[in-house]
Amino acid sequence: xxxxxxxxxxxxxxxxxxxxxxxxxxxxxxxxxxxxxxxxxxxxxxxxxxxxxxxxxxxxxxxxxxxxxxxxxxxxxxxxxxxxxxxxxxxxxxxxxxxxxxxxxxxxxxxxxxxxxxxxxxxxxxxxxxxxxxxxxxxxxxxxxxxxxxxxxxxxxxxxxxxxxxxxxxxxxxxxxxxxxxxxxxxxxxxxxxxxxxxxxxxxxxxxxxxxxxxxxxxxxxxxxxxxxxxxxxxxxxxxxxxxxxxxxxxxxxxxxxxxxxxxxxxxxxxxxxxxxxxxxxxxxxxxxxxxxxxxxxxxxxxxxxxxxxxxxxxxxxxxxxxxxxxxxxxxxxxxxxxxxxxxxxxxxxxxxxxxxxxxxxxxxxxxxxxxxxxxxxxxxxxxxxxxxxxxxxxxxxxxxxxxxxxxxxxxxxxxxxxxxxxxxxxxxxxxxxxxxxxxxxxxxxxxxxxxxxxxxxxxxxxxxxxx
Amino acid sequence: xxxxxxxxxxxxxxxxxxxxxxxxxxxxxxxxxxxxxxxxxxxxxxxxxxxxxxxxxxxxxxxxxxxxxxxxxxxxxxxxxxxxxxxxxxxxxxxxxxxxxxxxxxxxxxxxxxxxxxxxxxxxxxxxxxxxxxxxxxxxxxxxxxxxxxxxxxxxxxxxxxxxxxxxxxxxxxxxxxxxxxxxxxxxxxxxxxxxxxxxxxxxxxxxxxxxxxxxxxxxxxxxxxxxxxxxxxxxxxxxxxxxxxxxxxxxxxxxxxxxxxxxxxxxxxxxxxxxxxxxxxxxxxxxxxxxxxxxxxxxxxxxxxxxxxxxxxxxxxxxxxxxxxxxxxxxxxxxxxxxxxxxxxxxxxxxxxxxxxxxxxxxxxxxxxxxxxxxxxxxxxxxxxxxxxxxxxxxxxxxxxxxxxxxxxxxxxxxxxxxxxxxxxxxxxxxxxxxxxxxxxxxxxxxxxxxxxxxxxxxxxxxxxxxxxxxxxxxxxxxxxxxxxxxxxxxxxxx
Numbered sequence: 001x002x003x004x005x006x007x008x009x010x011x012x013x014x015x016x017x018x019x020x021x022x023x024x025x026x027x028x029x030x031x032x033x034x035x036x037x038x039x040x041x042x043x044x045x046x047x048x049x050x051x052x053x054x055x056x057x058x059x060x061x062x063x064x065x066x067x068x069x070x071x072x073x074x075x076x077x078x079x080x081x082x083x084x085x086x087x088x089x090x091x092x093x094x095x096x097x098x099x100x101x102x103x104x105x106x107x108x109x110x111x112x113x114x115x116x117x118x119x120x121x122x123x124x125x126x127x128x129x130x131x132x133x134x135x136x137x138x139x140x141x142x143x144x145x146x147x148x149x150x151x152x153x154x155x156x157x158x159x160x161x162x163x164x165x166x167x168x169x170x171x172x173x174x175x176x177x178x179x180x181x182x183x184x185x186x187x188x189x190x191x192x193x194x195x196x197x198x199x200x201x202x203x204x205x206x207x208x209x210x211x212x213x214x215x216x217x218x219x220x221x222x223x224x225x226x227x228x229x230x231x232x233x234x235x236x237x238x239x240x241x242x243x244x245x246x247x248x249x250x251x252x253x254x255x256x257x258x259x260x261x262x263x264x265x266x267x268x269x270x271x272x273x274x275x276x277x278x279x280x281x282x283x284x285x286x287x288x289x290x291x292x293x294x295x296x297x298x299x300x301x302x303x304x305x306x307x308x309x310x311x312x313x314x315x316x317x318x319x320x321x322x323x324x325x326x327x328x329x330x331x332x333x334x335x336x337x338x339x340x341x342x343x344x345x346x347x348x349x350x351x352x353x354x355x356x357x358x359x360x361x362x363x364x365x366x367x368x369x370x371x372x373x374x375x376x377x378x379x380x381x382x383x384x385x386x387x388x389x390x391x392x393x394x395x396x397x398x399x400x401x402x403x404x405x406x407x408x409x410x411x412x413x414x415x416x417x418x419x420x421x422x423x424x425x426x427x428x429x430x431x432x433x434x435x436x437x438x439x440x441x442x443x444x445x446x447x448x449x450x451x452x453x454x455x456x457x458x459x460x461x462x463x464x465x466x467x468x
Numbered sequence: 469x470x471x472x473x474x475x476x477x478x479x480x481x482x483x484x485x486x487x488x489x490x491x492x493x494x495x496x497x498x499x500x501x502x503x504x505x506x507x508x509x510x511x512x513x514x515x516x517x518x519x520x521x522x523x524x525x526x527x528x529x530x531x532x533x534x535x536x537x538x539x540x541x542x543x544x545x546x547x548x549x550x551x552x553x554x555x556x557x558x559x560x561x562x563x564x565x566x567x568x569x570x571x572x573x574x575x576x577x578x579x580x581x582x583x584x585x586x587x588x589x590x591x592x593x594x595x596x597x598x599x600x601x602x603x604x605x606x607x608x609x610x611x612x613x614x615x616x617x618x619x620x621x622x623x624x625x626x627x628x629x630x631x632x633x634x635x636x637x638x639x640x641x642x643x644x645x646x647x648x649x650x651x652x653x654x655x656x657x658x659x660x661x662x663x664x665x666x667x668x669x670x671x672x673x674x675x676x677x678x679x680x681x682x683x684x685x686x687x688x689x690x691x692x693x694x695x696x697x698x699x700x701x702x703x704x705x706x707x708x709x710x711x712x713x714x715x716x717x718x719x720x721x722x723x724x725x726x727x728x729x730x731x732x733x734x735x736x737x738x739x740x741x742x743x744x745x746x747x748x749x750x751x752x753x754x755x756x757x758x759x760x761x762x763x764x765x766x767x768x769x770x771x772x773x774x775x776x777x778x779x780x781x782x783x784x785x786x787x788x789x790x791x792x793x794x795x796x797x798x799x800x801x802x803x804x805x806x807x808x809x810x811x812x813x814x815x816x817x818x819x820x821x822x823x824x825x826x827x828x829x830x831x832x833x834x835x836x837x838x839x840x841x842x843x844x845x846x847x848x849x850x851x852x853x854x855x856x857x858x859x860x861x862x863x864x865x866x867x868x869x870x871x872x873x874x875x876x877x878x879x880x881x882x883x884x885x886x887x888x889x890x891x892x893x894x895x896x897x898x899x900x901x902x903x904x905x906x907x908x909x910x911x912x913x914x915x916x917x918x919x920x921x922x923x924x925x926x927x928x929x930x931x932x933x934x935x936x937x938x939x940x941x942x943x944x945x946x947x948x949x950x951x952x953x954x955x956x957x958x959x960x961x962x963x964x
Contacts, residue, residue, distance in 0.1 A: 003667070003698065004604060004761065005605055005607050006607055007603055008603075008605070008761065008764040009760070052550065052551040055550065055554070056547055056550055059542045059550065060547060063542070065542060068530075076526065076530050077523070080529070080747070080749065081521060081523070081745070081747060083741075083747040083748050118750075118772045118773060121770050121771060122592075122771045129479060129481055130482040131477070131479055133479050133480060134608075150767075150770070155603055155768070193477075224477075263477065271557070275555070276554045277556075278553055278556040278775070278776030279554060279775050279776060279777055280557070280773050280774075280776075290483070291482070294478065297487040297489065298487075298628075300592075300595050300596075301592050301595055301599050301772055302596055302750075302771055302772035303750050305774070305775035306748030306749060306750075307748070307749055307778050308777050308778065311542060311777065
């Protein structure tokens with residue numbers, strides 16, 4: 001360990017092993033319908049496995065991109081050599097049009113303002129490098145995607161200051177919470193450079209309302225800071241209210257020529273909407289030329305494989321395909337989410353009302369022995385070991401209220417989901433019968449408990465795939 | 469005003485120049501982009517010789533792809549794998565991919581060493597690999613020594629976002645640009661005196677831009693140097709399989725098998741961009757003998773994983789031993805042939821290059837065409853080469869070469885015909901210089917004769933007449949005073 005950088009050695013501290021139990025246990029004992037029917041079902045991985053058949057059938061009908069061909073001619077050489085960080089023009093065009101389509105064509109995007117990156121992981125880190133110095137901070141509403149601690153902070157030295165959201169108003173962002181976070185940052189002598197939101201939210205599965213978006217825009221305008229909207233789940237919105245992108249709100253407020261226009265940036269990826277996390281396709285979209293210029297240069301550290309750009313440019317340029325895919329995918333997600341929500345309801349478990357994402361934000365507060373994070377951990381271990389479901393505890397998402405869990409529904413078959421629900425139902429029945437939980441009446445707001453240290457200093461897991 | 473405001477709103481990294489793209493080096497690229505050569509559509513265009521690409525073996529790869537449809541997830545034969553591959557984002561990478569890359573790396577070193585697939589860490593090209601290694605080994609403000617001339621983008625890759633500084637260790641033609649322990653020691657001492665914390669040494673072997681391989685003795689002395697100082701050695705071996713004649717390539721991985729060394733200090737960077745000619749596919753590799761660096765690097769690889777589609781293709785291709793053996797052999801032979809064609813063509817017009825046996829370029833010696841042995845003269849000559857000779861070559865200064873007059877010229881990114889066109893242009897250019905020189909010689913001879921005549925006529929009027937003769941418009945303006953003739957060359961300098 002000697003002679004290494006601080007970044008390389010800081011991982012050895014502050015890493016609570018209990019969080020990784022879930023993953024390790026899953027790896028050791030993975031559910032398989034035939035080989036291991038009693039194994040652990042993976043519900044901690046936000047993957048979209050519902051619509052591969054649509055992609056596969058497109059591939060079968062379109063053999064050219066597969067064989068590196070265009071109009072019968074081989075373009076292998078061209079692709080093999082193509083490393084221009086401006087990206088394949090046909091791909092960027094197709095991607096911005098796809099993004100516009102997802103937003104009902106209420107906004108349009110200019111391919112020259114888009115920068116391709118190796119996944120949203122790289123996009124978020126790159127934006128930090130462009131917008132903040134080491135030691136400066138971004139405000140993030142909690143609960144948030146655990147990977148942000150690595151993506152936004154690790155190599156950049158940027159700090160995250162939480163904007164506390166609670167169930168009292170369904171975790172919506174309030175002006176009070178924003179101001180409180182800004183103040184907290186100042187108290188810690190941290191210069192705030194911007195706000196980063198995920199819309200639709202991970203882990204909540206909800207879309208930001210127009211009023212929240214307006215609030216955010218007003219806030220960043222007053223403070224003169226940036227707003228990053230990570231819209232990686234924008235294509236997974238399956239019911240009302242629909243998806244409203246921050247760009248739409250800016251447009252509605254006639255902000256196109258104003259200063260704040262240049263300080264709003266979008267992050268996107270095809271990992272969730274198209275279910276292609278392996279392909280490492282991410283993007284930064286910014287109205288600010290300087291950000292685009294700087295981010296483009298930085299993208300050299302993580303360009304998208306030209307082989308992949310080419311395949312996807314063909315796929316996404318097929319408008320008939322994209323139109324059908326978007327609507328079919330949303331339908332399937334809606335059905336699947338409904339399955340989980342109803343199943344949990346039958347087990348006496350409620351979820352935050354959600355309209356997007358690949359997961360539900362599940363309320364198991366009534367199953368906690370006490371209103372503490374220790375009790376949450378205790379419950380979680382039971383769910384992993386006894387119920388044999390790997391789900392994500394709210395504390396790992398920096399939630400201020402114990403008892404919430406993120407449960408994914410789109411990364412398994414219907415049959416497996418059914419089984420998972422059944423196991424959970426059996427567990428709840430047994431659990432309640434044994435008097436393990438508090439009474440269902442305890443609905444009073446819990447006091448903010450100190451988060452366990454390891455949550456605050458959450459670092460990288462040894463073998464964690466890039467799940468969200 | 470808006471710019472200043474932007475600069476406040478953006479980070480220092482985003483607004484500084486360490487990305488290196490504002491250097492005059494890119495003028496050549498701009499000239500090429502504005503007027504690219506094409507054998508049919510634009511025969512007067514600029515020929516790109518500044519891009520180190522290997523375009524010689526695509527036919528071999530294409531043939532393999534056609535014959536192996538399963539390796540593509542989009543063919544009828546391969547599509548059943550589509551879902552599993554599209555989902556796979558584990559930063560360990562496919563086991564088959566790592567095994568195949570380890571296999572390829574071992575074969576590129578003649579099977580003299582083997583590589584452990586579990587030490588193979590992915591990155592966004594060698595660009596990403598070098599940055600990742602720096603993030604793992606050094607803190608902002610720390611320094612790495614780098615023998616120069618070196619790859620221009622090392623500064624961006626190693627230092628832009630990491631805050632690491634690079635300290636050049638100058639090598640020159642006095643000893644064929646060899647790295648000496650003395651030079652390293654001197655650079656190290658100077659850094660110590662300046663209170664700079666040197667964390668290691670980074671170099672490319674085979675060398676870019678020299679095209680040479682490090683000999684065993686030099687490698688051993690480098691390893692003992694870093695061992696003694698307890699600093700890291702990062703060996704960028706991106707051209708390992710682009711060695712086409714003797715002496716053969718010796719990798720640091722071989723050296724550490726034969727001498728005492730703290731392996732925690734040894735790291736290799738690799739990529740398939742040069743050896744296989746696949747820069748578009750972004751296949752970078754960090755291979756470290758230090759477990760902590762492997763672990764940390766692997767986590768960092770999340771920022772630049774290789775597309776699973778690409779991993780799948782290459783896993784299949786590189787585990788085909790027959791293909792790999794044939795590819796390595798063919799690639800080597802074709803590079804040798806092209807290198808020979810080019811260097812012989814240059815020799816015919818009296819241009820020499822550093823003797824080289826690797827890489828996709830030659831290190832061309834144009835010192836004698838410089839007006840003065842200065843950077844300015846090199847830049848002037850370079851602009852002539854771009855604008856008049858219409859070749860984009862790379863001036864030595866962009867590689868931080870301390871000796872003016874050297875140019876890197878790439879030869880593997882074009883077909884044979886274009887090579888001939890380039891050689892012809894060079895021939896014409898050199899001959900023009902010689903004609904100019906002959907004219908100058910004739911002119912000088914006339915001056916001498918005239919002066920002698922004057923001396924005979926009148927000694928007193930000598931000076932003024934001489935003055936007259938020098939201002940006479942009879943002579944080409946490029947004629948310089950005999951006093952200014954370079955002591956090195958009998959030829960008067962070219963008009964640059």
